[in-house]
Amino acid sequence: MDNQLKDAISRAVIQALENRRSPLQQIHEVPIAVSNRHVHLSRKALDRLFGRGYELKKWKDLSQPGQFAAQETVDLIGPKGIIRNVRVLGPSRGDTQVEISLFDGFTLGSHPPIRDSGDLADSSPITIQGPRGQLKLDRGLICAARHIHMHPNDAIRFGVSEGQRVSIQVPGARAVTFDNVLIRVSPKYRLEMHIDLDEANAANLKTGQIGYLSRA
Structure with a gap:
């Protein structure tokens, strides 16, 4: 098999894998706030x-x-x-x-x-x-259960809706995934995830850090 054919097959395999990527792999940043x-x-x-x-x-x-x-x-x-x-x-x-x-x-x-x-x-x-x-x-x-406030424009961009539950991944020395995070959508809201002090301490998080939402 010549090199040109090998390259063509490699490109086809890579493209197929990209097409099969789950929408959950499309990542979006969400600022986090700690609520006392x-x-x-x-x-x-x-x-x-x-x-x-x-x-x-x-x-x-x-x-x-x-x-x-x-x-x-x-x-x-x-x-x-x-x-x-x-x-x-x-x-x-x-x-x-x-x-x-x-x-x-x-x-x-x-x-x-x-x-x-x-x-x-x-x-x-x-x-x-x-x-x-x-x-x-x-x-x-x-x-209070963990939740994300979103403007409708953010919800459209993220591909999520009011009342949906998503997961948020947070990297770091105490990397953690927050599951069952409620989406709340309103024109009055600004994009921000709220967690309580217990959750923040467990993950060594402070207000202003970034989590990553996988689009549902």
Whole structure:
């Protein structure tokens, strides 16, 4: 077999392999943000904890448009412990939601379920102490499941859709793959994956590092 024929066969084999590449092998970069414990308050909860008509004061803007960390903090009271000075995020929401890590749950003596944000059915009870009052909730305490915020243009570019679950690979000394990552799509969102402090520490990650999404 002459060299010209060998080259032709090699090119054909390479092309065939390229054509068979899974779409999952088409890689996209996603910035990662580490989310510490925090509280989202309803209007009613804000009145109870800080006084009727109280408005949150912005401390700093968050990466997602329109969201901010407030100057205000509250204390979380569980069956066995207290976590003090937990940051309130604004603006206020329809339902009060408290997001902690599983390790925080040990401190409080609680066992929060791992849930997508907003899924509060049968979530754990929690007591919140503010400067003007205390609020005892029958539900609302969760460990937020890992997720990615995306603008619709990003979703089109990545070939994914709202509610889809994907995997994110993160290289490094503690290389890790995050599975079951929820895709959330809205014109109000900026591209960013959110993980909690436990996940970040396990993988030695800091806010701003890059993960790689394999297009589904």
